[in-house]
Amino acid sequence: MGEAVQRRMMGLTAVVAALGMTATLAGCGGDSGSGDVTLKLVAADYGTGPANTSEKYWSGVAAGFEKENPGIKVEVSVLHWKDVDREVGEMVEAGRAPDIAQIGAYADYATDGKLYTADETLAIRTAANFLPSLSDAGKIDGIQYGLPFVASTRLLFYNEKLFAQSGLDAPETWDDIRSAATALKAEGVTYPFALPLGQEEAQAETLMWLLSGGGGYTDDVGAYDIDSAANIATFRWLREDLVGKGLTGPVEPGKLDREKAFEAFADGEVGMLNGHPTLLDEAEAKGVKVGMVPLPGVDGPMKGSMGVADWMMGFKENGHRKEIGAFLDYAYSDENVLAFADEYDLLPVTGSAAAVMEGDKSHKKLHKFLAALPNSTLPPFGKTSWATVSDSIKKNIGKAVAPGSNPESVLGEIATEAKEAQAAE
Structure with missing residues (x-):
């Protein structure tokens, strides 16, 4: 919901x-x-x-x-x-x-x-x-x-048939994601890695990536920290190593909604994406055998997840x-x-x-x-400003991975709005 x-x-x-x-x-x-x-x-x-x-x-x-x-x-x-x-x-x-x-x-x-x-x-x-x-x-x-x-919670889903055809193992790191997506693209897979940063649920997809990069929406004391160095590095990697290399499919991430990405996965057109249990049933009902692993991080699998x-x-x-x-x-x-x-x-x-x-x-x-679930990190639901910040992320985060974009600038604009919203609580 x-x-x-x-x-x-x-x-x-x-x-x-x-x-x-x-x-x-x-x-x-x-x-x-x-x-x-x-x-x-x-x-x-x-x-x-x-x-x-x-x-x-x-x-x-x-x-x-x-x-x-x-x-x-x-x-x-x-x-x-x-x-x-x-x-x-x-x-x-x-x-x-x-x-x-x-x-x-x-x-x-x-x-x-x-x-x-x-x-x-x-x-x-x-x-x-x-x-x-x-x-x-x-x-x-x-x-x-x-x-x-x-x-x-969320796990990384991958299409076992497509992975087997390309001789790939389940990814554990970001480098694994990039190399697997490169191989899948060479095999003609439509969406080697589906990255839905469209407005439907961009705030969730974003948080998954921020956490896997060692960052998040808030700092240790609960203040917004959206343009932290770790978060900027995460979106630079996404822009350069996934989107910039043509590994995210024909629809630009900022215009790809989660529902459409899930439908494509269930239709066998996606190699990997971040998924939740409902998609598992939808995909298997259409004959897609789904592999599931913890969200890959920079150096290895995450111990927790986004909740x-x-x-x-x-x-x-x-x-x-x-x-x-x-x-x-x-x-x-x-x-x-x-x-x-x-x-x-x-x-x-x-x-x-x-x-x-x-x-x-x-x-x-x-x-x-x-x-x-026990080690999951949830969005900052306790902040009355979260609705405003979430809406800003949905509207703007796709720009951070667009060709020629400046992730630092995009995250900085969202961070400024977040701090203003928090100050008004």
Whole structure:
């Protein structure tokens, strides 16, 4: 799922119509525990159609919860992941925040004082069960507001058939990537290495490369450090050693979206790219045998990876703190966490569910991704400025690898915008 999109004002009537909700909901009780309570839950749809819509999952969770908690009803609204962040933003602006939202970003709401903290809602056992790297990404000034819901990591995917035909071994270093891509190009492979730096998810592809080059978006104290020497060196290498040598295919990276790169890989047209579990199923369904290795670094494979998470949060507006906490504790049971992860080939966010998945041979294809999760580095979700910075990366980073470009200048412009955005937090 993508990140939070820019929020805009919208009238209450339009919000209610868009979400298919009634304006009058049972909402008494709150912290007092008196009377019936209806919790409003808005969640993202991870499905590809009616057969696997997330509405089925959440309706099942709600029904199970209601059975165990008489007096609490859960009203479920599931929206397309491209729309849900905007829709929730509009509800909040209109003064009709849901009680619980499962979306892509939490920082703005937390900073505005609209969210309960994890300590205010969750049982200690639930809060302590989150994987530390994910739990930390849900904190602002050491206080957790964002509850990780699902996660994924990235590995380097390669087409085993194409590699075998060229007599290649799986790459472990950047030099291996370059030499393998050169050999694949000589064999007529359309995209020796697909490098999607188009606007769809350029911020993620960028972070993978920055981490593999020893850099990242922030420094050791959490300040933006986008134009660091390590990051500049990474993009110089990409420009000179991959793009400049014609090893990234017919579409320039700045115009290649992740979805198109993934489609090309599943069609057997790509030698290598950075992939996630969903692509694995898509490719194998079309007969592409996929090799997977940790992201190659300058001198060897990375020990960690880039991680991505979406978030659950409880809004204060309706005063249903206890009821929200009860639902979240139920939703984060191993059974529920694993059911969702299994349905969409994602990774569980709790230690106990991750241990179950790790020991289950039926999840073998996810084990390498799961192994990378504890040491993964996530984007700076806790910064309210991240939405602005991410948007700048999406719009501009492709220029850093264009022929004749100056990576230092491009990264410097993004860094300046990032520092200004951070100063305004």
